Amino acid sequence: MRDHLFNTEKLKYVKGEKPDVACVLCAIRDGDRKADNLEVARRDGFIVSVNLYPFNPGHVMIFPERHVETLQDLSDGEALALHRLAADTLRFLTEEFRPDGFNVGYNLGKGSGASVPHLHLHIVPRYANEVGFLDVLAGTRLTVVDPAEARDRLRKRFASL
Numbered sequence: 001m002r003d004h005l006f007n008t009e010k011l012k013y014v015k016g017e018k019p020d021v022a023c024v025l026c027a028i029r030d031g032d033r034k035a036d037n038l039e040v041a042r043r044d045g046f047i048v049s050v051n052l053y054p055f056n057p058g059h060v061m062i063f064p065e066r067h068v069e070t071l072q073d074l075s076d077g078e079a080l081a082l083h084r085l086a087a088d089t090l091r092f093l094t095e096e097f098r099p100d101g102f103n104v105g106y107n108l109g110k111g112s113g114a115s116v117p118h119l120h121l122h123i124v125p126r127y128a129n130e131v132g133f134l135d136v137l138a139g140t141r142l143t144v145v146d147p148a149e150a151r152d153r154l155r156k157r158f159a160s161l
């Protein structure tokens with residue numbers, strides 16, 4: 001049975017079965033019960049959240065508390081705060097999950113594959129022994145760390161700052 005694997009949930013999400021809220025990231029910000037509580041940390045106007053449908057163990061997003069949809073909407077101060085938070089997050093992910101590398105980036109606009117317009121920076125740990133994206137699409141891929149467990153492990157790291 002594959003129903004318990006998180007990647008199958010991701011496929012549901014891609015197909016449109018999203019939480020019934022106007023913006024899922026604003027819902028996380030507001031503690032809306034329709035959005036699962038995935039928040040790891042909150043600092044300087046930004047939130048670090050575990051991705052509910054992780055591509056890999058430790059996949060997180062960093063997003064501004066205010067609903068903006070482009071990088072150009074961030075002030076210089078916000079851009080610096082985001083960079084510092086991303087740097088700390090990369091350090092904690094390295095300590096906690098020991099990945100072999102990271103993909104860090106934005107999906108901007110409908111043509112990019114973005115499913116949520118609220119600006120968010122993906123940080124995806126990469127592992128030398130991971131399987132490919134086709135395995136994800138085929139539903140055969142196992143994500144071995146529960147998102148809630150990843151959240152709790154990272155919360156401890158941020159709490160130690």
Ligand SMILES: [Zn+2]
Nearest residue numbers: 023026067118
């Ligand atoms: Zn939003």
